[in-house]
Amino acid sequence: MPPELVNKIDDMMKADLLEWHRLWFGWLLTATALVVVGLTLEGGELWYEMRSISRSKFRFFRYRTVILERRVEWARIIAFIGWGLIVAGVAGEMFTEVMISDADRNIEAFDAIVLAENQREAAFAIEGAAQAQKENSELKITLIKLRRSSGWRYLSPQEQAELVKALRKYSKNRVVIEFKEGEEERKQFGGNFTTVFDKLHWNVSTWTPSGGLFSAGITIGVVDPSKPPPAALALKIALENLDFPFFSKIEKAPDAQEIKDGPRYFEVVIGENPQ
Numbered sequence: 001m002p003p004e005l006v007n008k009i010d011d012m013m014k015a016d017l018l019e020w021h022r023l024w025f026g027w028l029l030t031a032t033a034l035v036v037v038g039l040t041l042e043g044g045e046l047w048y049e050m051r052s053i054s055r056s057k058f059r060f061f062r063y064r065t066v067i068l069e070r071r072v073e074w075a076r077i078i079a080f081i082g083w084g085l086i087v088a089g090v091a092g093e094m095f096t097e098v099m100i101s102d103a104d105r106n107i108e109a110f111d112a113i114v115l116a117e118n119q120r121e122a123a124f125a126i127e128g129a130a131q132a133q134k135e136n137s138e139l140k141i142t143l144i145k146l147r148r149s150s151g152w153r154y155l156s157p158q159e160q161a162e163l164v165k166a167l168r169k170y171s172k173n174r175v176v177i178e179f180k181e182g183e184e185e186r187k188q189f190g191g192n193f194t195t196v197f198d199k200l201h202w203n204v205s206t207w208t209p210s211g212g213l214f215s216a217g218i219t220i221g222v223v224d225p226s227k228p229p230p231a232a233l234a235l236k237i238a239l240e241n242l243d244f245p246f247f248s249k250i251e252k253a254p255d256a257q258e259i260k261d262g263p264r265y266f267e268v269v270i271g272e273n274p275q
Contacts, residue, residue: 031088180210
């Protein structure tokens with residue numbers, strides 16, 4: 001059923017319940033008015049009763065107050081009518097209060113049902129929005145992956161911050177970033193690594209040979225691949241844990257025999273983009 005139609009039906013039902021409540025509230029006011037009129041009509045009889053009491057209690061009024069029996073009889077008749085109105089009014093008040101209480105319960109129950117339905121719809125809407133946001137995020141990630149796979153490699157500021165966080169506990173490392181001379185894509189990518197290592201206050205240098213063989217992707221060169229420096233291993237893991245991971249391999253550095261600070265030394269060799 002369309003939501004607009006459901007809302008229209010809910011409004012009509014709420015209007016009917018309110019009209020039913022107003023109807024019985026009007027009858028309650030009528031019953032109360034009957035009680036007031038009845039009390040007023042009984043006032044005449046009370047007036048003559050008080051005059052009679054004053055004549056018997058106070059000598060001053062004994063010969064100055066005249067009570068006509070004919071008027072007393074009419075006052076009693078009117079008082080009886082008033083008594084009847086009071087009885088009818090009180091009974092009407094009791095009955096209408098029951099009906100109003102029942103109408104109030106119906107309105108409260110209807111409001112509770114509407115509120116629960118609105119809460120369910122809101123929960124479904126929130127869940128749907130969350131799912132749509134998740135799918136949108138996944139789509140964006142897929143698009144960015146496709147775009148990055150066909151373009152130059154780089155580390156975004158957020159990715160650089162993630163690498164800094166992952167490598168922060170490793171200090172006093174010496175790193176050589178190596179890429180082939182004249183390769184601007186590799187130079188820019190290597191510059192991203194330089195920015196990360198500078199923030200860690202590591203000893204960073206760059207080597208750009210004009211020739212030689214470079215493996216595709218990223219190679220981390222170490223003195224002993226069986227026992228790589230903790231920072232080198234942490235860098236490999238951190239690169240692979242990025243939202244857009246870069247996979248690397250740890251190999252023996254070509255000039256490993258000449259390296260004196262092997263436990264804290266490694267090379268980051270930037271090869272061609274494997275795509």
